[in-house]
Amino acid sequence: MADLEIRGLTRVFPGGVRALDNLDLHIRDGEFFALLGPSGCGKTTLLRSIAGLERPDAGQILIGGRDVTRLPPGARDLAMVFQDYALYPHMTVAENIAYPLKIRRVGRKDRRQTAESVGASLQIKGGMLDRRPGQLSGGQQQRVALARAIAYRPRVFLFDEPLSNLDARLRLEARTFLKQLQRDLGVTTVYVTHDQAEALALADRMAVMERGHIRQLDTPSNCFLRPANTFVASFIGSTPMNLLSATVRDGGCDVAGQRLALPEIVRGQVQSGEAVVLGMRPEYADVSLVEVPEGLSGPVRVLENLGVDSLVTIEIGDLRVQATTPEDCVPALGDRVWLVPDQRRLLVYRADDGERIAVGPAAPFAETTVDAGSL
Amino acid sequence: MSPREAETPAPPLPASAPPEAGATALRTRGAVAFIAPALALVAVFLIFPALWTLYLGLTDYRLTGIQAANPQFIGLDNYAAALGDPRFGNSLWVTLVYVFGSAVIGQLGLGFTLAWIFRGWRGASRTVLEILVIVAWIIPSSVVAFLWIAFLDTHDGTLNAVLGNADVPWLFSWPLLSIIVFNTWRGTAFSMLLCGGALSTLPPSHLETARLAGASSWQQLRDIVLPSIRGHLLTNLLLISLWTFNDFSPYLITAGGPNFGTETLPIYIFRNALTNFQLGYGAAISAILLVINLVIALVYLRVLRKRN
Amino acid sequence: MGPDAAMPETAPGAPSAAAITARRLVGRLAFYTFVVVVGAFFALPMLWLAFAPFDAHPTLAAHPPTEFTLGNFPDLLKNPYALPSLLNSLVLSLATMALVVATAAPAAYALSRVRIPGRDVLLYVLLLFSSVVSGTAAMVPIFLLVFELGLINTQAGVVLVLAGGLIPAGIFMLKDFVDSMPTSYEESARVFGASPFQILRDIVLPHARPGLAVIGVWVFVNVWSNFLIPFILTRDPGKMPAAVVIYNFYSEGGQANLRLISSFGLLYSIPVVVLYLVVNRRYGFRFYGGLKG
Ligand SMILES: Nc1ncnc2c1ncn2[C@@H]1O[C@H](COP(=O)(O)OP(=O)(O)O)[C@@H](O)[C@H]1O
Ligand SMILES: [Mg+2]
Numbered sequence: 024m025a026d027l028e029i030r031g032l033t034r035v036f037p038g039g040v041r042a043l044d045n046l047d048l049h050i051r052d053g054e055f056f057a058l059l060g061p062s063g064c065g066k067t068t069l070l071r072s073i074a075g076l077e078r079p080d081a082g083q084i085l086i087g088g089r090d091v092t093r094l095p096p097g098a099r100d101l102a103m104v105f106q107d108y109a110l111y112p113h114m115t116v117a118e119n120i121a122y123p124l125k126i127r128r129v130g131r132k133d134r135r136q137t138a139e140s141v142g143a144s145l146q147i148k149g150g151m152l153d154r155r156p157g158q159l160s161g162g163q164q165q166r167v168a169l170a171r172a173i174a175y176r177p178r179v180f181l182f183d184e185p186l187s188n189l190d191a192r193l194r195l196e197a198r199t200f201l202k203q204l205q206r207d208l209g210v211t212t213v214y215v216t217h218d219q220a221e222a223l224a225l226a227d228r229m230a231v232m233e234r235g236h237i238r239q240l241d242t243p244s245n246c247f248l249r250p251a252n253t254f255v256a257s258f259i260g261s262t263p264m265n266l267l268s269a270t271v272r273d274g275g276c277d278v279a280g281q282r283l284a285l286p287e288i289v290r291g292q293v294q295s296g297e298a299v300v301l302g303m304r305p306e307y308a309d310v311s312l313v314e315v316p317e318g319l320s321g322p323v324r325v326l327e328n329l330g331v332d333s334l335v336t337i338e339i340g341d342l343r344v345q346a347t348t349p350e351d352c353v354p355a356l357g358d359r360v361w362l363v364p365d366q367r368r369l370l371v372y373r374a375d376d377g378e379r380i381a382v383g384p385a386a387p388f389a390e391t392t393v394d395a396g397s398l
Numbered sequence: 399m400s401p402r403e404a405e406t407p408a409p410p411l412p413a414s415a416p417p418e419a420g421a422t423a424l425r426t427r428g429a430v431a432f433i434a435p436a437l438a439l440v441a442v443f444l445i446f447p448a449l450w451t452l453y454l455g456l457t458d459y460r461l462t463g464i465q466a467a468n469p470q471f472i473g474l475d476n477y478a479a480a481l482g483d484p485r486f487g488n489s490l491w492v493t494l495v496y497v498f499g500s501a502v503i504g505q506l507g508l509g510f511t512l513a514w515i516f517r518g519w520r521g522a523s524r525t526v527l528e529i530l531v532i533v534a535w536i537i538p539s540s541v542v543a544f545l546w547i548a549f550l551d552t553h554d555g556t557l558n559a560v561l562g563n564a565d566v567p568w569l570f571s572w573p574l575l576s577i578i579v580f581n582t583w584r585g586t587a588f589s590m591l592l593c594g595g596a597l598s599t600l601p602p603s604h605l606e607t608a609r610l611a612g613a614s615s616w617q618q619l620r621d622i623v624l625p626s627i628r629g630h631l632l633t634n635l636l637l638i639s640l641w642t643f644n645d646f647s648p649y650l651i652t653a654g655g656p657n658f659g660t661e662t663l664p665i666y667i668f669r670n671a672l673t674n675f676q677l678g679y680g681a682a683i684s685a686i687l688l689v690i691n692l693v694i695a696l697v698y699l700r701v702l703r704k705r706n
Numbered sequence: 707m708g709p710d711a712a713m714p715e716t717a718p719g720a721p722s723a724a725a726i727t728a729r730r731l732v733g734r735l736a737f738y739t740f741v742v743v744v745g746a747f748f749a750l751p752m753l754w755l756a757f758a759p760f761d762a763h764p765t766l767a768a769h770p771p772t773e774f775t776l777g778n779f780p781d782l783l784k785n786p787y788a789l790p791s792l793l794n795s796l797v798l799s800l801a802t803m804a805l806v807v808a809t810a811a812p813a814a815y816a817l818s819r820v821r822i823p824g825r826d827v828l829l830y831v832l833l834l835f836s837s838v839v840s841g842t843a844a845m846v847p848i849f850l851l852v853f854e855l856g857l858i859n860t861q862a863g864v865v866l867v868l869a870g871g872l873i874p875a876g877i878f879m880l881k882d883f884v885d886s887m888p889t890s891y892e893e894s895a896r897v898f899g900a901s902p903f904q905i906l907r908d909i910v911l912p913h914a915r916p917g918l919a920v921i922g923v924w925v926f927v928n929v930w931s932n933f934l935i936p937f938i939l940t941r942d943p944g945k946m947p948a949a950v951v952i953y954n955f956y957s958e959g960g961q962a963n964l965r966l967i968s969s970f971g972l973l974y975s976i977p978v979v980v981l982y983l984v985v986n987r988r989y990g991f992r993f994y995g996g997l998k999g
Pocket of ligand 2: 063067
């Protein structure tokens with residue numbers, strides 16, 4: 024097992040794309056770490072640099088304290104599961120799983136034995152071992168790729184969107200399976216994904232990336248509850264967060280010509296007339312059919328059924344704001360409703376750089392139990 | 399290696415060799431070693447002859463006589479001689495008719511028609527017809543040439559028998575038409591297969607939409623199919639034209655006769671250069687053929703590039 | 707049934723059902739007439755090759771053997787050039803195949819996987835030259851070059867010239883095969899510590915095997931059928947391949963020996979037809995420029 028340290032890593036592709044820009048990161052021993060970000064933000068480049076498949080232009084990579092920046096991939100003692108699994112079509116499943124051992128000159132018998140035991144722990148057994156990868160389902164192929172990585176007994180696992188080729192239901196199953204597997208093995212894991220739900224569900228800690236930079240490095244719950252900037256705020260959450268332009272005035276703020284209270288904690292840190300962006304998750308606002316004095320009001324324009332809740336789109340001035348309502352109090356289309364944000368969950372960002380307005384360590388969320396798993 | 403390193407704030411890597419990027423551990427030097435043998439053969443036996451042709455065309459090189467030992471540089475005299483030779487003009491004309499008749503109309507026209515009627519048609523008769531067309535393409539041309547000599551024979555030929563013992567001397571009275579039909583027979587398969595491939599790339603929903611709108615077969619062909627596979631048709635056309643310009647096989651049937659009626663450029667070159675051993679003059683005509691090839695190839699590469 | 711006949715025509719205000727039926731009938735008739743004529747066009751010239759070799763007294767007309775015999779084939783032994791020329795064809799084809807595959811495969815692999823400076827220019831030049839320079843257009847310098855190298859009338863000369871012409875297209879076809887192989891195959895092996903040699907042996911070669919087979923057959927068929935290059939580079943009838951020898955059989959003056967030509971022509975044609983059909987069945991053929999014919 025080992026920790027993983029990245030110092031000042033930079034990668035500029037021919038053509039000038041700066042896929043990684045002076046990036047620092049420390050991943051702890053045994054941690055399940057997720058790299059999250061939109062397509063093209065440099066996640067794969069970072070993972071491939073760790074693997075040694077990509078040559079960084081500057082910076083260092085240390086695995087277990089040892090500088091591996093100039094070592095070839097095979098000498099780094101890590102295993103990678105690719106998005107397409109990279110199972111060799113001309114080898115059987117057992118041969119695929121044991122191929123890393125063949126390279127290490129393990130004898131044929133021992134290879135077969137390892138393939139069988141590792142395979143069995145991943146429900147790859149019996150006839151499946153002697154089939155070709157092409158004859159397996161997507162979920163089975165994914166498990167074979169995992170088995171091959173495990174058979175190598177590496178110090179670090181690297182995963183590049185390993186679940187993205189599975190269909191939705193299978194993906195959820197595989198996700199649970201993967202989380203348990205990593206817990207059992209305790210191997211340091213770097214997991215690349217563009218699916219925020221996957222990162223939230225799997226990771227102990229995660230980094231949200233944008234254009235070669237890390238925009239937030241935190242636990243999943245902190246990334247969800249307290250996104251550090253509007254980029255992370257808009258990226259995380261299955262229903263996108265409302266980001267409303269507002270102007271501070273008299274301890275409150277103006278939103279689309281209406282008045283809204285600001286959370287107490289930020290009031291001291293903003294000045295009257297300052298432009299801010301309010302971040303409000305649809306889940307953290309109440310929709311009321313009767314007038315509420317401190318609420319934003321407007322007519323309901325769209326209603327979407329999400330199963331347990333409904334998603335309501337409300338027209339407030341020239342803004343459209345979304346909120347969820349429980350199944351027992353869904354307004355009708357066209358109804359005038361009042362929207363009351365949960366003051367403890369309302370986030371305030373500076374309009375100029377999109378950073379959250381700093382709040383002290385005694386944040387009002389400190390008491391929330393959601394954070395429990397973070398450290 | 400990259401000029402951008404200078405702008406990078408982070409400390410640059412030590413000067414020793416970094417790990418190689420990319421899929422394989424094959425480095426640039428190794429890659430050159432992988433490519434070199436192929437490139438050497440191509441350079442000596444394909445590229446060098448082409449360039450030498452251009453040079454030879456400017457000399458009076460012959461295989462025998464004084465010019466063999468000491469060829470003179472004579473500038474564009476060979477080209478002037480070609481322009482003055484009615485046989486050259488005839489040869490160019492014959493070649494154009496041959497290419498247009500056998501490649502454009504014959505192979506592409508028939509090939510596309512076959513591909514079109516084969517689309518969605520399964521069954522034994524289709525398979526038989528398709529295999530016949532393909533086998534005609536696969537049989538070596540020196541065998542095909544004799545099959546056509548036999549088929550077109552004045553007294554015993556099968557064609558005349560089918561036409562009711564007509565005794566038409568096809569190869570004598572209609573030599574150019576004969577080799578055009580011969581080359582159509584021999585080459586249609588390529589266009590048929592290529593057009594069939596192109597047609598199969600057409601999403602069925604396109605044709606189904608047109609059919610729902612009530613378009614007839616002909617309207618579907620004109621409005622949907624042809625515009626969609628225009629690129630394929632054009633590349634096919636250019637390729638078969640290129641090959642037909644350089645096709646030597648009419649020589650096997652008529653040897654250019656009778657009375658130069660089928661003397662295409664390749665045959666004209668062969669007779670001047672390797673029968674009469676006027677190598678300089680032959681090279682000059684070859685250079686003209688190379689230029690024709692070059693024009694077609696450049697258009698072809700442009701079309702290919704656009705399609706990608 | 708023809709597809710045109712099955713085409714529904716249901717435009718609003720369409721003609722009456724009877725008119726549609728009549729039109730369909732005419733369409734179907736035209737369709738079958740076309741198919742029969744085209745079928746006859748392709749079948750009739752070939753028929754001779756199916757009948758004459760088994761006829762004790764073949765003529766130029768295609769008709770079932772008047773007196774069936776297999777004797778024409780053993781009689782080929784009496785001709786001093788017939789069977790040796792098939793052997794020559796085999797040697798030429800196999801040697802060129804080996805040379806093209808051995809040189810084009812590594813080149814295609816390197817060109818697909820390594821970003822060599824100037825790679826795209828190199829590929830473009832290769833593609834351009836391989837389509838522009840045909841054996842016909844370069845026959846003069848090819849003849850002179852082989853003459854100067856002292857390789858006139860040798861099989862090595864023919865092999866080298868044919869290989870030079872086929873290698874570029876071979877590289878392109880093989881490069882397509884390598885390009886279609888995900889780089890993650892090799893990368894994953896590298897992460898597990900495989901050496902370049904192990905990667906080539908365990909992963910790239912097995913994966914490229916169908917590609918190599920297709921190229922091999924493609925070269926074989928091309929060389930087996932090629933007439934022009936051995937025709938201009940070989941003088942000694944004992945060294946000529948079948949393509950040239952059969953031409954000599956029917957182009958030389960005097961009465962053509964039809965028993966010889968027909969049985970020999972069939973024997974010479976069968977291998978390439980069989981090869982093509984086998985490869986086509988297994989891999990499907992891809993089409994590229996080259997020196998066909
Ligand atoms: N081999 C390459 N050559 C040039 N640009 C590349 C290459 N690989 C990736 N890039 C660019 O680098 C950026 C980051 O790519 P990548 O790491 O693959 O993103 P992600 O995995 O987050 O989607 C993208 O803009 C991409 O276009
Ligand atoms: Mg990626």
